[in-house]
Amino acid sequence: MMRIALIGFGSVGQGLAAILRDKHAELRDRYSFTPTLTAVVTRSRGALLHPDGLDPAALLAAVKAGRLDHYPDTPGLVRGLDALAAAASPHGDVLVEASPTDLTTAQPALGVCYTALDAGKHVVLANKGPVAVAYPDLMARAAARGRRVLFEATVMAGTPSIRLAVEALAGCTVSRVRGIINGTTNHMLTQMEAGRSYDDVLAESQRLGYAESDPSGDVDGWDAAGKLIILSNALFGRAPTLTQMHVEGIRGLTPADLAQAAAEGARWKLIAEATPDGASVRPAKVALDHPLAGVGGTQNAVTFSTDLMGDVTLVGAGAGSVQTGFAILSDLLALHRAANG
Amino acid sequence: MMRIALIGFGSVGQGLAAILRDKHAELRDRYSFTPTLTAVVTRSRGALLHPDGLDPAALLAAVKAGRLDHYPDTPGLVRGLDALAAAASPHGDVLVEASPTDLTTAQPALGVCYTALDAGKHVVLANKGPVAVAYPDLMARAAARGRRVLFEATVMAGTPSIRLAVEALAGCTVSRVRGIINGTTNHMLTQMEAGRSYDDVLAESQRLGYAESDPSGDVDGWDAAGKLIILSNALFGRAPTLTQMHVEGIRGLTPADLAQAAAEGARWKLIAEATPDGASVRPAKVALDHPLAGVGGTQNAVTFSTDLMGDVTLVGAGAGSVQTGFAILSDLLALHRAANG
Numbered sequence: 001m002m003r004i005a006l007i008g009f010g011s012v013g014q015g016l017a018a019i020l021r022d023k024h025a026e027l028r029d030r031y032s033f034t035p036t037l038t039a040v041v042t043r044s045r046g047a048l049l050h051p052d053g054l055d056p057a058a059l060l061a062a063v064k065a066g067r068l069d070h071y072p073d074t075p076g077l078v079r080g081l082d083a084l085a086a087a088a089s090p091h092g093d094v095l096v097e098a099s100p101t102d103l104t105t106a107q108p109a110l111g112v113c114y115t116a117l118d119a120g121k122h123v124v125l126a127n128k129g130p131v132a133v134a135y136p137d138l139m140a141r142a143a144a145r146g147r148r149v150l151f152e153a154t155v156m157a158g159t160p161s162i163r164l165a166v167e168a169l170a171g172c173t174v175s176r177v178r179g180i181i182n183g184t185t186n187h188m189l190t191q192m193e194a195g196r197s198y199d200d201v202l203a204e205s206q207r208l209g210y211a212e213s214d215p216s217g218d219v220d221g222w223d224a225a226g227k228l229i230i231l232s233n234a235l236f237g238r239a240p241t242l243t244q245m246h247v248e249g250i251r252g253l254t255p256a257d258l259a260q261a262a263a264e265g266a267r268w269k270l271i272a273e274a275t276p277d278g279a280s281v282r283p284a285k286v287a288l289d290h291p292l293a294g295v296g297g298t299q300n301a302v303t304f305s306t307d308l309m310g311d312v313t314l315v316g317a318g319a320g321s322v323q324t325g326f327a328i329l330s331d332l333l334a335l336h337r338a339a340n341g
Numbered sequence: 342m343m344r345i346a347l348i349g350f351g352s353v354g355q356g357l358a359a360i361l362r363d364k365h366a367e368l369r370d371r372y373s374f375t376p377t378l379t380a381v382v383t384r385s386r387g388a389l390l391h392p393d394g395l396d397p398a399a400l401l402a403a404v405k406a407g408r409l410d411h412y413p414d415t416p417g418l419v420r421g422l423d424a425l426a427a428a429a430s431p432h433g434d435v436l437v438e439a440s441p442t443d444l445t446t447a448q449p450a451l452g453v454c455y456t457a458l459d460a461g462k463h464v465v466l467a468n469k470g471p472v473a474v475a476y477p478d479l480m481a482r483a484a485a486r487g488r489r490v491l492f493e494a495t496v497m498a499g500t501p502s503i504r505l506a507v508e509a510l511a512g513c514t515v516s517r518v519r520g521i522i523n524g525t526t527n528h529m530l531t532q533m534e535a536g537r538s539y540d541d542v543l544a545e546s547q548r549l550g551y552a553e554s555d556p557s558g559d560v561d562g563w564d565a566a567g568k569l570i571i572l573s574n575a576l577f578g579r580a581p582t583l584t585q586m587h588v589e590g591i592r593g594l595t596p597a598d599l600a601q602a603a604a605e606g607a608r609w610k611l612i613a614e615a616t617p618d619g620a621s622v623r624p625a626k627v628a629l630d631h632p633l634a635g636v637g638g639t640q641n642a643v644t645f646s647t648d649l650m651g652d653v654t655l656v657g658a659g660a661g662s663v664q665t666g667f668a669i670l671s672d673l674l675a676l677h678r679a680a681n682g
Contacts, residue, residue: 019649023512031511158650160509167678168501168509170372171364171670291656294635308360308667309499309658315632316653326649329512337508 002336003053005039005092005121007083007112008099009063012126012153013040015325016096021056023329033336035329039086040068043099049078051091083108087116094335096328098126098153103226103242106133113138117145124331126153126324132226135233150334151234153327155181155227156300159316160330165235165304172306174235178273179302180295181227183318184210184218185250185270190296193258193267198251210298220249221281224272228281231302232274239279246280253283261285267293291315343677344394346380346433346462348424348453349440350404353467353494354381356666357437362397364670374677376670380427381409384440390419392432424449428457435676437669439467439494444567444583447474454479458486465672467494467665473567476574491675492575494668496522496568497641500657501671506576506645513647515576519614520643521636522568524659525551525559526591526611531637534599534608539592551639561590562622565613569622572643573615580620587621594624602626608634632656 006013020035027033036053046068048054054071062070069079087095095116097109106129113123113130123142125131130138131151142149152162165174180186187210191201202219205211217223225247232239250270261268264285269292271284286293291313295301300318303311317323347354361376368374377394387409389395395412403411410420428436436457438450447470454464454471464483466472471479472492483490493503506515521527528551532542543560546552558564566588573580591611602609605626610633612625627634632654636642641659644652658664 019512026514027512158513159653160505163509164501164505168504168671170674171360171368171667172499173367289635289637291635294630294632296630308663310664312500312655312657314653314655317651322649323651326512329649330509333511334508 002033002035002094002332003038003092004035004094004096004332005041005086005089005116006037006096006098007041007086007109008097008127009040009042009045009059009068010098010100011321012098012324012328014060014063015321015323016098016328017056017059018322019325019329021060031333031336032340033333035332038091039081039089041081041083041086042068047079047081047086049081049086049089049091050074050076052076083112084115087112087121088119092121094122094124094332096124096126097130098328101128101226103129103132103222106130110134113149114141117141117147120145120147122147122335123149124328125149125151126328128154128226128230131233132229135230135239148335150331151230152331153324154230156302156316156318157320157323158326158330159300159314159318161231161302161314162234163330163334164312164314165231169304169306169309169312172308174304174306176273176275176305177231177235177302178271178305179300180269180292181272181300181302181318182218182224182270183298183300186295186300187298188219189250189253189258189268189270192253192255193262195255195259197255198253219251221247221270224270224281228272228274228279232279236274236276238276239274245278246282248282250283269293343374343376343435343673344379344433345376345435345437345673346382346427346430346457347378347437347439348382348427348450349438349468350381350383350386350400350409351439351441352662353439353665353669355401355404356662356664357439357669358397358400359663360666360670362401372674372677373681374674376673379432380422380430382422382424382427383409388420388422388427390422390427390430390432391415391417393417424453425456428453428462429460433462435463435465435673437465437467438471439669442469442567444470444473444563447471451475454490455482458482458488461486461488463488463676464490465669466490466492467669469495469567469571472574473570476571476580489676491672492571493672494665495571497643497657497659498661498664499667499671500641500655500659502572502643502655503575504671504675505653505655506572510645510647510650510653513649515645515647517614517616517646518572518576518643519612519646520641521610521633522613522641522643522659523559523565523611524639524641527636527641528639529560530591530594530599530609530611533594533596534603536596536600538596539594560592562588562611565611565622569613569615569620573620576615577617579617580615586619587623589623591624610634
């Protein structure tokens, strides 16, 4: 049994809980893997801990009813603990951090991660903050404790960009990564190609839940930049900070720009690109026969340029509750494989 | 030190040797990994074994001069052993099988693999035969001996299609795999789109070394079918045999067919597709905005359709000496990781 303390129970945490509810038998039978949620902590909707495990279906029902307080009483259940208490608790092998991202301070999640590592837990991140802001410190602390920090969920949801770069392409030297790693802006650009205005498409994206009420994280390129810093750290062992890189979003693009690109046999895409020497996020015209040009809607894609394999491109979902939940599951399975050979 | 017995020293074996020559320090420093060739066996160009390891640069120089007999004499060097002797030898931890593929009997490679497993070696395959013809038996024998059989090199060279399917997407249920997994025919179709005839393009592909003098393995779909059987086994644990599936190549396609597809906003591609219930290889018209339509030249691509992640597509090189050599390296590194946590 792998005991999991989960911080954050929004879309991603609920996606993970739904997978654990639906795949319990499959994971046990195929991988001898029995992940169990022992703690779930939210900032404003309550918190629960049970040393023997919480029922994912009951957790989902409780939060659907408004708060985790609706979870049924059982002997041994503890209510109301905070994230640091869950991170320090002995009733967990892995801390999953899925609270909202802060790309400036990474707090409070970063402190929670350190506490979990110090308590002997592995850390799995969906929150981009800690690994975008403090990658070297986090990895050093994990190494000192003999624990691992995994973060597949922070880039391209469950499309395994990190695992491809770090494990499957191990032995290659990657000289560049380039891709479309923000689904909201890619969806907006795809819609704008039909001639619709930026404002119109943004309003619709906000209605559909693809964009937030303050859309700046997506449309000004900050979300892509945070993910690019993570990719750069994973690939090159170093990365610029947000203030050291060129970050430009899609606000300046008009339907006329997009029409002109189409006339030239090209498409505007928000392209994130990193090498060992630097990184940038900016709109770029991509020729229609380029692999990234065909990546439409909320899809994401990254191309790794390598010494031995040339270019290797991965295309898949870049967001979503279940998709990001799967990314966490894939990290948990990797920890399970490493522990069980 | 991981000691490797290599069977076959053609393009793929030489690609592996070149990587081991060039990446010795990098592999040691980054992964604490020191792979060493202790035996190299060819059918008609000699064979060598040295318990302390053979020098990759000297091996490449010897075979460039015509035969492994040109490798310099050193104390302890054994010459002239055969593949079964190398497989049974105590001077190896892993057998790498890179001799030519036989999709009908898989011999003599299959017997060599069994001998290696019985002698306690892991097996890494570039040869498609054993894993296309005898997957269940091979895996059962490996499990009984506590050894592993890896085969990333058999599909899409070093583009990590097997590792993506089996490891990175573990936890998802894959319901279908669909892709372009023969580079020769994809190159020919790309050339034919410029209006050139099948015969003209085939003759040129043969001159360039993309197609063999008997091109049937590529142009009639058998190479793709063999790879599809391997993918199907890896994904679904079962696969049809060559005679149980529809296998159709590109001989019937004319420049007029390709021009008509272009007029319809589509492209002909040789599509391999498998589900748990069956598999086929056949030419299909693919809409230009489909991810597989943009895969040109000798590139390959596969799309995995999954329950949690939707479609995940991987695009990269499908062949090449260094690229296939890298696939073998990636399997060796996976064995190294598993042995060293």
